[in-house]
Amino acid sequence: xxxxxxxxxxxxxxxxxxxxxxxxxxxxxxxxxxxxxxxxxxxxxxxxxxxxxxxxxxxxxxxxxxxxxxxxxxxxxxxxxxxxxxxxxxxxxxxxxxxxxxxxxxxxxxxxxxxxxxxxxxxxxxxxxxxxxxxxxxxxxxxxxxxxxxxxxxxxxxxxxxxxxxxxxxxxxxxxxxx
Amino acid sequence: xxxxxxxxxxxxxxxxxxxxxxxxxxxxxxxxxxxxxxxxxxxxxxxxxxxxxxxxxxxxxxxxxxxxxxxxxxxxxxxxxxxxxxxxxxxxxxxxxxxxxxxxxxxxxxxxxxxxxxxxxxxxxxxxxxxxxxxxxxxxxxxxxxxxxxxxxxxxxxx
Numbered sequence: 001x002x003x004x005x006x007x008x009x010x011x012x013x014x015x016x017x018x019x020x021x022x023x024x025x026x027x028x029x030x031x032x033x034x035x036x037x038x039x040x041x042x043x044x045x046x047x048x049x050x051x052x053x054x055x056x057x058x059x060x061x062x063x064x065x066x067x068x069x070x071x072x073x074x075x076x077x078x079x080x081x082x083x084x085x086x087x088x089x090x091x092x093x094x095x096x097x098x099x100x101x102x103x104x105x106x107x108x109x110x111x112x113x114x115x116x117x118x119x120x121x122x123x124x125x126x127x128x129x130x131x132x133x134x135x136x137x138x139x140x141x142x143x144x145x146x147x148x149x150x151x152x153x154x155x156x157x158x159x160x161x162x163x164x165x166x167x168x169x170x171x172x173x174x175x176x177x178x179x
Numbered sequence: 180x181x182x183x184x185x186x187x188x189x190x191x192x193x194x195x196x197x198x199x200x201x202x203x204x205x206x207x208x209x210x211x212x213x214x215x216x217x218x219x220x221x222x223x224x225x226x227x228x229x230x231x232x233x234x235x236x237x238x239x240x241x242x243x244x245x246x247x248x249x250x251x252x253x254x255x256x257x258x259x260x261x262x263x264x265x266x267x268x269x270x271x272x273x274x275x276x277x278x279x280x281x282x283x284x285x286x287x288x289x290x291x292x293x294x295x296x297x298x299x300x301x302x303x304x305x306x307x308x309x310x311x312x313x314x315x316x317x318x319x320x321x322x323x324x325x326x327x328x329x330x331x332x333x334x335x336x337x338x
Binding site: 031032033034038100125126127129130131132133135136145 | 180231247248272273274276
């Protein structure tokens with residue numbers, strides 16, 4: 001009997017490893033951000049619809065989210081309602097990063113669908129998006145008061161993701177549900 | 180039908196012969212002025228993954244982000260960065276996943292070392308089995324000799 005114990009044990013281990021791998025497969029399709037726990041990239045970009053500049057440094061001391069979007073991105077339209085709700089809740093500032101888009105189209109989009117953003121920075125050439133490790137819109141980053149990237153969500157937001165992945169990470173003082 | 184009519188097969192063959200002779204058109208028409216830089220540019224863009232398509236390199240992908248990343252590589256090359264610095268630059272932003280040949284790090288050490296470990300376990304197991312077999316052969320031999328020696332009593336032909 002004992003001579004079968006080792007192969008059987010090895011086989012059981014293999015089955016366990018593969019089973020866990022298959023169970024976790026869906027979350028593995030999302031590539032984790034390399035920026036988590038690192039300082040948010042520093043950038044200065046023009047503000048959409050104005051001749052002012054937005055400097056990411058000016059957000060120091062506050063928690064905020066930065067949402068990467070474009071009018072060419074279909075999923076961005078799907079999350080727009082959620083973004084409006086988030087903005088309406090006034091929990092934290094919502095910064096837009098308008099990625100490789102056309103200013104006129106972007107302004108029209110906000111005019112028609114409503115503007116959830118406190119400010120929209122224009123990244124027409126996609127350089128700042130590369131610094132953030134963006135690989136597809138929409139993407140949303142949560143940044144803490146020290147300017148550290150806390151979390152990134154790839155794909156459209158919805159109220160459930162917002163509450164579970166974002167609000168739960170906020171400290172009470174920043175209006176979050178977590179500790 | 181004449182002897183030289185084009186069957187579909189021969190037509191395809193002709194097209195393939197003609198097309199095969201042409202230099203492959205890359206997605207990226209841009210060439211750097213210095214041949215050395217161009218060569219490094221070509222190598223680097225082939226070992227960086229297009230994050231949107233995932234199984235293509237940024238050299239092979241027509242999507243916008245791949246074009247932006249190629250621009251980034253070009254600019255870093257022209258700024259005098261080394262290949263290692265450029266790979267690190269990309270890895271800091273996109274993680275190990277952007278490298279088709281990920282570097283050894285504490286985070287992925289188990290991934291590199293597991294095959295070696297398994298090979299070691301397999302070798303030890305194989306050696307033990309072989310040794311046991313080798314030990315069985317003289318035992319067999321001595322048993323055979325014994326039987327041969329006692330052939331008269333057992334009444335069996337053991338040769």
